[in-house]
Amino acid sequence: MIKLQTLVFPGTDLPAPEDMYFHHNDRRVISRLSDGLVDIPVRSATLTDTFFNGFSVGKWKSICNIDDLGLALTGSGRVIVRVGINVLDHASRWLSEVECVLSDTPTLIEIPAFPTLTDGILFFQVLALEPATLTGGFYFTRTPPPNDVRLGVVVTHFNRKNYVLPAIRRVSEQVLADPDLAGRIALIVVDNSQNIAPEEAMGAVVIPNKNLGGAGGFTRGLLHLKDNGFSHCLFMDDDASCEMEAIRRTFRIMQYAKQPNVAVAGSMMREAAPYELHEAGAVYRDGSYYQIKKGLDLRNRDQLLLAEERSESIGYGGWWHFGFQIDQVKRFAFPFFVRGDDVLFSMTNDFKIETMNGIGGWAEDFDIKEGPFTRYLGWRATTLSYILTSNRSAKRLLRMYRRNIMGNLFSYNYASARACSMALQDVMKGPQFWVDNLDMSDVRARMAVECPGEKLGDIVFPDDIALGPKNEKKFHKLIRKLTLNGFALPERMIRDQTVIDRKGFVGDLQKIFKYRRVIYVAPNSGAGYMASYDKKRFWEEYRLAKETAREFAKQFDDLRQTYKAAFPEMTSEKFWRDVYSD
Structure with missing residues (x-):
């Protein structure tokens, strides 16, 4: 009997709301967060048609070879257990019902209808006939796993011990110590900051490493797995902000996968709205990034079904949770340092990328983290990915570049505009630039001089705060556009006051x-920075961007040819082994 999917209970260490785990039919049903159990009063019930505890029939059957399915539950009290199925655009229906007395010994409930099911989310209801408690459970199969899997979980760390050490502890206690997985999963922490002490490892293999970013760190971990007999790899963020069950389910999918090129991409939810899906996989196409299933409410039954609906192929999976079979890797990461490495890794290997409800984690909104350095990295990656994967001319990319530049300039973020221009200039230096700047130290030093500021920190609000306009009429909008959002106006027309705006990719231009000044504030944290109207700097950056775009257009065809010729070598195993042989 193999545990395919274990029941997950809400707790206090992750931001997910309770209704991503259970739906209770009565307010008297209580999930005890510190104990990991559900108390169910008589004639009340709890259901598992949720993100973490629903069983995605269509996904499991299409990805894996599983012939049978059963349910095991532990707890106390006499209950009725009903197994049901939700299918998109169909009414829910019950498949079976049994009466039983729960105890510490798992009660096994067969699901004979499983072979006939093709799609939907399987769930169960526990209805109490007397005061009852649900303490655990799992879906199991008696189908033997066809694949012999030894999984290495690779985490890259750089000076975030307050995140990585709790993550190591959680993985060690909840995954590595799981007797059902004994000896089958290992945790590899690639320590780019070389400051994790041996006594802090807690069962993880810690590899001190030179700081070559996420691209270098994850690749160092992958090489370690190749050299030590692992069959599969799972890249994860250093905070492991996910339920540990996500790792176990990824492992089981790999054990039962029909095809060797199956890769498992974890969904990303928003920390600011933990129930909201940011993406379930994504697509990069011609310079643009498209998040799949973005905005779905994962508390909602119908939207959970939409999340599992097959509507489009996944182009890439983020390295916050990305698992794959090692011998399917033909191209290693391009030496981006960070940003873009996961995109090209997915696109240039023949992975069949899959997502599944229950496998995913949380992250801060990207626009909150955006600043000159991340804009540099992001635009550099977007440009090179465009050169390598798009058949379009330079015109489309340069239109995007111009929109990016103008959005930054209109927002008074001149350092970010300069960073984007620097990114394009550095791409024009050709493949050798990346080899010479693997650790980014020279680039960082240059950016510290050319792109200072725009860093979140403690802020003091001045006395001259203005509210700004609430509603904009068409004429007002036309004036803004004709005057370049005020930069074509005389200085005397700029109000010497400060407005407050939410930190984002661009400011609220209306x-x-x-206004002379704007304070950008990150939601929740209250940190921020002040940006100021500077007409001289605006025109300096505008002219630099224009000149950079003109030169890039001239070089584009030669750059495409040069990079495509160099790409196979720069993403080869030999390239990275040579890097780490120094």
């Missing part, structure tokens, strides 16, 4: 218009 609110900023004709």
